[in-house]
Every structure is written in structure tokens, then in C-alpha cells.
Amino acid sequence: MYDAIVIGGGFYGAAIAIYLKTRRGFANVLLIECESDLLLRASFNNQARVHNGYHYPRSFTTAFRSRVNQPRFVQEHPQAIKRDFTNLYAIARHNSKVTARQFRRFCHEIGARLEPATEVHRKLFETRLIEEVFLVEECVFDACKLAEWARQELDECGVDVLLNTRVKSIKKAWNGLIVKCDGDAQEALSGHYVFNCTYSGLNQFAGDFPGTQIKLKHEIAEMALLQAPLDLADLGVTVMDGPYFSMMPFPVRGLHxxxxxxxxxxxxWLDQAKAEAGPYQILADYHHETRVDRMVRDVKRYMPAIADAKYVESLFEVKTILLKNEGDDGRPILFERHASLPNCYSILGGKIDNIYDVLEKLDAESFSLT
Known part of the structure; x- marks a missing residue:
């Protein structure tokens, strides 16, 4: 009988397992991951940006929470942070949902540093299509170094880790919850509490699991990896906010x-609980044909130097958001305690620094192991 079973070995699952063991006094914690190692899926296959609020002029709450969480994330994971590059945000002249003036006011309201870009950097952009270019403060993370941190912390605090194991169902029991698996663990596992941190797979459990009340939307997303041309090699670039594109350093590979x-x-597609083909199966069956040629063709209208970039490969992953935030770009966490399945929680975050919003929610929970 475990005090807690955490399902999902991404950054959130690992961080929550460590939190339960070190800060909430759980004696026996088990972390279950279906892959062969930690942080191999959504925690790895993303843009690796540690947001500082700039991305969300249409969602003040998300922007403000980024401004609160980003410094803490950087302070707690310095070994995984890369910030030795110049970060630029540019505002498109046409079809943008935010003007340069509005963007300045927004950054002032959330307390985010914003300065005019140098003339050298401004010349990288097509002035007929770009209204203004700003120098901002953001960084990126190295997912492999975060995985090293997770493995070390889990080992030091005594969390049991079970890899290559997929949870199939969650059921009620008289003294807690029963988790049934396939993979390396064919048996049923018992826990007082279960924390479902499977990101796109939140609703893919049989048994008594009721599904999340908040509706989810999935998409198959392609992140192209490029070797940036010399003029762009030390830059991160984001163009807001209608013809949106972004090019950021990707430390794990030394690419962008x-x-x-x-x-x-x-x-x-909209999430369907207990669907015959879950999101990860849909991704596995999808033909991974890159669209990088179309990306580059459009981006070079705004930033001509991108034409000299060399395409290496693409990362494909399922991206999951709360359906209610599709229109405003907000990225709040999902944090549900299932009334019909006591002591079972489902947790999802839209950004890596959202972990602190989750931990605040957990701080407010009263756990009883008697």
C-alpha cells in the first residue's frame, strides 16, 4: 500500500512526487511512467521556453502568473537554464491582435522589461511588415538536465520509480485506490492517493475513473529543428500576434x-474519455510529414535571413489545452479532485512554470493517511 501513486513521469509528475515525499510527509510514493525514462514526451518535445509573460497580452492572469513563477523556476533549476542569447519580440503591422503601443502598455502593467531593439536587430526584419521590435528577457531550459535533476531528487528522497509501465485502470477499494498496469508491472498496485499527471492521456483510464469535468482539446503539433544562420544564431525571435511565429534556442540539441x-x-480534436484510440495512439498512427517548407516560406517574408537556415528534423507531439481557453490563449492549470473517486486528482499545466500554481493548490489540500 503506497501513500501516493503518481501516474506520469514528465516534469509535473516528478515534481509532484518529490513534493509529496519532502514537503507533505508521504512515507511511500510511487511514480509510474510508460516510457523508458523520465521527461521524454511533452516535457521534451516543446519549445523549451520559460515564459516571462510576453506571450499573453490577451490573458493578463496567465501573463502575471508567468511573471511570478519564472524567477522561481530559474532560481531552482539554474543548471538547466540557458539565457546567453538575445531575445526579440516583434509586432506585425498587419493582422496582429496587438499593436506596439498596446504591447508596451501590457508589459508595463505586468512589470516585464521591454526596451527598443538596436538598429542591428531591427535590420533583420522587413520594416514594411513589422511595426516595432523590442528587446525582452526570457530564457529556455534544457530538458535533459531537468531529467537529470528529477532522477537525482527522486532517488535521494526515496520515491519508487516504475518505468515501461502503462496504467490501464483506476478503481475504488475499501482502503484506497487500486491501479492496474501493464508493462513491467502486471499486478495491481494500491494507494491511498492517486495523482494523474499524464498530460494528453488524462482521460484514458478504465475502471471507476470518471474523466475530467473541464473539456480538453488536443492537437498534433510539429516543432521544427533548424540550424540557424549566423545572423540569427544567438537570437530568440517571436513575432506577435496574428501572423505568429517563433524561433528559439533548443539547448538539448544545440539547434533552434x-x-x-x-x-x-x-x-x-476534442478529447473523448476512454476513447478506443487515445491521443498518443493517434499520434503514433499519424504520418509525420513536415511542414517546415511552408513555415520558412512565410517567416522569411518578415525575417529574410531565415532562408539560410538548415532544416534538421521535427519533433511531433500531442499538445493539450483547456477548451475554454482556446480563444484567449490563456494557459491556466487543470486541478481536479474527483468527487466520485475520492483521493484521486487530475493535474495538467500548459507551461512548465505552472508547476508552482499546482504546488500552491496542493498546499491547500488536507491529506490524511489514516
């Missing part, structure tokens, strides 16, 4: 990611 609002999402 390229994402585009039109071409990064390949397909999307």
Missing part, C-alpha cells in the same frame, strides 16, 4: 526550434 501559428498544428 521554429513554430508557426498556421503550420505547427497539423490536426486537432
Amino acid at each position: 526550434t521554429l513554430s508557426h501559428v498556421r503550420y505547427t498544428p497539423h490536426s486537432s
